[in-house]
Amino acid sequence: MAANPDRPRRLRRTPALRRLTAEVRLAPSALIQPIFVRDGIDHPHEVRSMPGVFQHSVDSAVQAAATAAAVGVGGVILFGIPSVKDEIGAEASDPDGITQRALRAVVREVGDKTVVMADINLDEYTTHGHSGVLGPGGDVDNDQSIIRFAEVAVAQADAGAHVVAPSGMMDGQIGVIRARLDAAGHQSVAVMAYAVKYASAFYGPFREAVRSSLVGNRRTYQQDPANIKESAREVLLDVAESADIIMVKPALPYLDIIAKVADMVHLPVAAYQTSGEYAMVEAAAAQGTLDRTETIRESLLAIRRAGATSILTYWATEAADAIAGWG
Numbered sequence: 345m346a347a348n349p350d351r352p353r354r355l356r357r358t359p360a361l362r363r364l365t366a367e368v369r370l371a372p373s374a375l376i377q378p379i380f381v382r383d384g385i386d387h388p389h390e391v392r393s394m395p396g397v398f399q400h401s402v403d404s405a406v407q408a409a410a411t412a413a414a415v416g417v418g419g420v421i422l423f424g425i426p427s428v429k430d431e432i433g434a435e436a437s438d439p440d441g442i443t444q445r446a447l448r449a450v451v452r453e454v455g456d457k458t459v460v461m462a463d464i465n466l467d468e469y470t471t472h473g474h475s476g477v478l479g480p481g482g483d484v485d486n487d488q489s490i491i492r493f494a495e496v497a498v499a500q501a502d503a504g505a506h507v508v509a510p511s512g513m514m515d516g517q518i519g520v521i522r523a524r525l526d527a528a529g530h531q532s533v534a535v536m537a538y539a540v541k542y543a544s545a546f547y548g549p550f551r552e553a554v555r556s557s558l559v560g561n562r563r564t565y566q567q568d569p570a571n572i573k574e575s576a577r578e579v580l581l582d583v584a585e586s587a588d589i590i591m592v593k594p595a596l597p598y599l600d601i602i603a604k605v606a607d608m609v610h611l612p613v614a615a616y617q618t619s620g621e622y623a624m625v626e627a628a629a630a631q632g633t634l635d636r637t638e639t640i641r642e643s644l645l646a647i648r649r650a651g652a653t654s655i656l657t658y659w660a661t662e663a664a665d666a667i668a669g670w671g
């Protein structure tokens with residue numbers, strides 16, 4: 345009997361045929377580079393658990409942003425690391441706080457060549473390391489925390505952020521931030537909501553990167569990895585509160601969630617390839633267990649295939665520079 349004439353292998357025969365018929369493509373503009381900026385240092389410090397990732401001084405952060413922009417990276421997102429912490433994370437909303445100083449310097453350098461974003465959270469700035477302010481019982485107080493987030497958002501927008509990204513997972517945070525931004529004249533500053541954020545072990549290396557003081561976990565405000573519908577609920581709330589971009593985090597272990605969210609919303613969907621995802625690949629590659637470049641490429645493609653418009657990844661600048669050669 346003749347073989348079936350329908351042969352999928354025809355389109356896999358050469359690199360050129362595979363390239364022509366690819367359903368998903370990577371582009372530098374789809375990548376967002378996280379940048380850590382630490383107060384009081386004068387040269388970059390490598391993060392032990394994330395080889396190749398640095399805590400930057402303001403000057404070296406500007407360099408990192410300029411390099412990212414030069415290779416066409418879609419955006420950079422800044423995370424500030426203060427020298428002094430307190431109970432309410434006062435420096436997070438101080439016009440002279442580390443994030444705001446870095447924002448002004450980065451925006452001055454890159455202008456509109458790339459999108460300049462900042463993470464809104466208190467965890468890097470608080471002595472207890474939680475994402476919000478604590479109430480009398482020692483729990484994170486939702487409504488007090490979102491007032492602080494709104495103050496941080498306005499400070500970041502005043503410093504020139506094009507996009508602010510609330511990552512604290514407090515209920516109602518997007519609506520309050522939007523209202524306070526608008527009242528301060530920042531109607532054009534967009535909000536990228538960490539709408540879906542799981543309480544994940546994949547954030548481990550990040551906590552070292554930002555010198556987190558957290559003891560315990562964030563399970564009373566970040567999501568349970570067992571849940572799917574809860575993510576739909578979180579997304580619908582953030583859409584109703586006027587989020588401009590919806591983010592899902594982590595990325596690779598949560599491709600089902602990215603796909604579901606991409607189907608649900610008519611907004612751009614970002615996915616955060618977290619510090620743990622980065623560190624796993626780097627560690628395995630350093631041992632010779634994985635091909636580093638192939639694994640990076642495949643993981644980024646998988647996240648795009650699931651439906652993410654853009655990817656926050658510690659490999660953004662490197663990948664953007666290499667993509668053309670990946671075919």
Ligand code: PBG
Nearest residue numbers: 465467511546547550618619620
């Ligand atoms: C909060 C924040 C975290 C990450 C991004 N924003 C840490 C957390 O919620 O514990 C994690 C990023 C990563 O792991 O790469 N500031």
